[in-house]
Amino acid sequence: MPVPLLDLTRQYEPLREEFRQAIDRVCESQRFILGTEVEIFEREAAQALGVEHAVGVTSGTDALLEALMALGVGAGDEVVMPTFTFFATAGVVARLGARPVFVDIDPIDYCMDPKQLAERIGARTRAVIPVHLFGQAADMDAIMEAAGEVPVVEDCAQAWGADCGGRPVGSIGVMGAFSFFPSKNLGCFGDGGLITTADEDLDGSLRELRVHGQSGPYEHPAVGGNFRLDALQAAVLRVKLPHVKSWINDRRANADHYRRLFGHADLEGAVQLPKALPGRGHTFNQYVVRAARRDELREFLLERSIGAAVYYPLPLHLQSCFADLGHSEGDFPVAEQASREVLALPVFPELDASEQEEVVAAIVEFFAG
Numbered sequence: 354m355p356v357p358l359l360d361l362t363r364q365y366e367p368l369r370e371e372f373r374q375a376i377d378r379v380c381e382s383q384r385f386i387l388g389t390e391v392e393i394f395e396r397e398a399a400q401a402l403g404v405e406h407a408v409g410v411t412s413g414t415d416a417l418l419e420a421l422m423a424l425g426v427g428a429g430d431e432v433v434m435p436t437f438t439f440f441a442t443a444g445v446v447a448r449l450g451a452r453p454v455f456v457d458i459d460p461i462d463y464c465m466d467p468k469q470l471a472e473r474i475g476a477r478t479r480a481v482i483p484v485h486l487f488g489q490a491a492d493m494d495a496i497m498e499a500a501g502e503v504p505v506v507e508d509c510a511q512a513w514g515a516d517c518g519g520r521p522v523g524s525i526g527v528m529g530a531f532s533f534f535p536s537k538n539l540g541c542f543g544d545g546g547l548i549t550t551a552d553e554d555l556d557g558s559l560r561e562l563r564v565h566g567q568s569g570p571y572e573h574p575a576v577g578g579n580f581r582l583d584a585l586q587a588a589v590l591r592v593k594l595p596h597v598k599s600w601i602n603d604r605r606a607n608a609d610h611y612r613r614l615f616g617h618a619d620l621e622g623a624v625q626l627p628k629a630l631p632g633r634g635h636t637f638n639q640y641v642v643r644a645a646r647r648d649e650l651r652e653f654l655l656e657r658s659i660g661a662a663v664y665y666p667l668p669l670h671l672q673s674c675f676a677d678l679g680h681s682e683g684d685f686p687v688a689e690q691a692s693r694e695v696l697a698l699p700v701f702p703e704l705d706a707s708e709q710e711e712v713v714a715a716i717v718e719f720f721a722g
């Protein structure tokens with residue numbers, strides 16, 4: 354029986370009629386850009402996340418880009434971030450003419466190492482972007498302390514619903530950037546994103562920047578962009594929003610089940626399971642193990658139609674577009690080792706126990722053979 358890495362149809366089917374009604378509502382209104390649907394979603398999202406303000410935008414990438422624009426990041430500035438993350442975290446910095454400054458990760462939570470962050474803060478540092486990777490909050494107490502006066506923009510793309518010591522991600526730094534890419538904890542029917550903040554002035558700037566920096570009709574005190582969330586996406590997100598908590602609980606239950614199944618399997622340390630650290634609210638957007646002979650194992654699973662993926666095979670300091678930053682292999686050994694060992698297994702909320710048993714049985718078979 355094939356086991357997909359992600360099957361969105363299982364989430365769609367029970368809500369099909371609600372989605373149709375929501376989409377119909379927008380079609381009947383013929384208001385597609387911002388408007389009531391987006392405003393209501395922003396309020397509902399802010400409440401669900403436990404944040405003051407939420408601004409709907411075009412994608413998680415644009416959420417990061419716009420957050421940095423609101424801070425005035427530009428040429429000559431430095432922005433510190435982990436090297437082990439999705440490309441967008443660094444891409445937005447380079448697009449603004451600023452310099453991504455990479456730090457290594459912690460081997461357990463895969464997030465930015467706060468000690469290295471402290472060493473890389475300098476006179477040119479304009480922002481710090483911790484990434485709550487795979488759905489678990491980074492060590493925000495240590496990161497906020499290391500960042501000091503420098504504004505922290507949380508990359509929450511993978512971590513809707515996670516928290517750090519009871520504080521929701523997206524409410525700890527000066528802003529949080531969320532993505533509604535379909536595979537995230539809360540996904541829309543296309544691209545979408547959200548920026549959160551407790552700062553009223555920033556909220557105002559973000560609302561202007563997402564409409565070309567417009568403060569009033571055809572008045573532009575700043576240069577912004579078109580970062581507007583579609584009303585259709587907001588309507589879809591409003592249908593899903595009441596279910597996200599329970600979907601995250603299902604992800605956690607699946608992670609618990611993997612722990613039991615792997616606990617009974619005799620793998621002699623060939624597979625290391627992810628650790629849900631106390632007080633870090635792991636939401637298991639991805640269930641990432643470390644495995645010996647990772648690439649062979651992945652091939653073996655794919656041959657049996659079991660989904661498995663590598664996030665991420667190359668740390669950002671080794672990407673050719675960042676060659677001019679002068680990094681080489683060995684600069685960030687923890688991230689480099691992770692990129693050779695990590696493997697994401699299916700963990701989506703609707704995955705059933707027998708499918709998980711099949712995944713683990715296949716891994717046992719690989720290491721027995």
Ligand SMILES: *Cc1c(COP(=O)(O)O)cnc(C)c1O
Binds near residue numbers: 414511531545
């Ligand atoms: C998905 C993701 C993004 C980008 O989000 P998009 O909506 O795809 O633009 C940024 N950072 C991280 C860590 C992500 O996983």
